Amino acid sequence: MHEDEDGKWHFDDAGEARAILAHIAEGADEYAGLPLGLENERLVIHPSYRWASVINGREKPADPDAEAFAARYEIVNSWHHTTLKSVMVYVLKDKETGRRSAALDQPVNALTMQFSTFGIAGAWDYKAEAKAVQKLAALIRHHSFLHYMLTGAFLETSKRTGITYLFRRLRPTLAIRADERGCRCLAALCLHPIGYYAGTWAGCMVPTDEVVAHLLLMRGDEADFWRQANQHPPHTPQAGL
Amino acid sequence: MQTQAGIDILNCSAGHTEVRFEGSDAIEIERAKRIIQDMLRRGYALFVHGEGDALHRVEAFDPATNSYIIGDGPLYAGDTPAEPASDPAPAAEKPRRGRPRKTAVPMAEVKATAIGRTAGG
Numbered sequence: 370m371h372e373d374e375d376g377k378w379h380f381d382d383a384g385e386a387r388a389i390l391a392h393i394a395e396g397a398d399e400y401a402g403l404p405l406g407l408e409n410e411r412l413v414i415h416p417s418y419r420w421a422s423v424i425n426g427r428e429k430p431a432d433p434d435a436e437a438f439a440a441r442y443e444i445v446n447s448w449h450h451t452t453l454k455s456v457m458v459y460v461l462k463d464k465e466t467g468r469r470s471a472a473l474d475q476p477v478n479a480l481t482m483q484f485s486t487f488g489i490a491g492a493w494d495y496k497a498e499a500k501a502v503q504k505l506a507a508l509i510r511h512h513s514f515l516h517y518m519l520t521g522a523f524l525e526t527s528k529r530t531g532i533t534y535l536f537r538r539l540r541p542t543l544a545i546r547a548d549e550r551g552c553r554c555l556a557a558l559c560l561h562p563i564g565y566y567a568g569t570w571a572g573c574m575v576p577t578d579e580v581v582a583h584l585l586l587m588r589g590d591e592a593d594f595w596r597q598a599n600q601h602p603p604h605t606p607q608a609g610l
Numbered sequence: 611m612q613t614q615a616g617i618d619i620l621n622c623s624a625g626h627t628e629v630r631f632e633g634s635d636a637i638e639i640e641r642a643k644r645i646i647q648d649m650l651r652r653g654y655a656l657f658v659h660g661e662g663d664a665l666h667r668v669e670a671f672d673p674a675t676n677s678y679i680i681g682d683g684p685l686y687a688g689d690t691p692a693e694p695a696s697d698p699a700p701a702a703e704k705p706r707r708g709r710p711r712k713t714a715v716p717m718a719e720v721k722a723t724a725i726g727r728t729a730g731g
Contacts, residue, residue, distance in 0.1 A: 402623030559731030
């Protein structure tokens, strides 16, 4: 968003870039569209995408600290701290001396992911989101659609496995097992068709299209949904809980 | 609500690309066939929409007959079983064993949705 020298406000800075990409995609008959790269955001694209080598092959900025660390230490093991949710525990081995040591780090922070995801909004077209919402409306019950519009999420139970899924906009889908003992979250299933922006919950597609993708995969091939998705433990920041 | 035959391809610009099979436009049909085969080659998940919430994953595409090959039998809109003759004592259904039988579904008679491979998350 910016104000030009004539005093007019422009609210969609990336609109022109998206229009150009759409025009190029149409000319190249690229049915998957072309994702919009954003400054300081790293796009991760699946290798099956036609232009994956172009996008994934872009030179990453040098990180001298990371290079020095990798030259000196080897990570032997790592796990999430169960009480300090966003903290990772690392067991390190000094390559020169062989000594082992422990370290704590916070590589991922839910608040940072939230803000980073917020910043991706410029990559999407609100008209595409409206189209995706219409498609979702045709796929789910009316009350589920109301839930989604009002809360950003809706529930559906798989007839195949009995697992209840909480489909959420811009967050991983939660797989929940409900029985006489109560409810427990089995995993947060994170899946971005085509590509996503690293360090965020944002994919290349508009948020509701990703919800549609999760829903259709669950209904049509639940085993493959689990196979393809990253299964984040519920207590990790990536789960978005 | 009558659904228009065609395929919706979830993409990263326009929401989803709609490929419709209008009439007998040979160019559009050839384009659709090329796209469908390319998507299957790249590992896309294609689903044919059936009755209600039913979805059937497309396993292959037959370009000779312009048909999706699905593995669940006649459970999609358009393949209504014939009315059985009046029979006071219907025979008990035998449980099906083995792999589900394949069915060819003409692409111009159903609606499908295509989803790309996941890049992670």
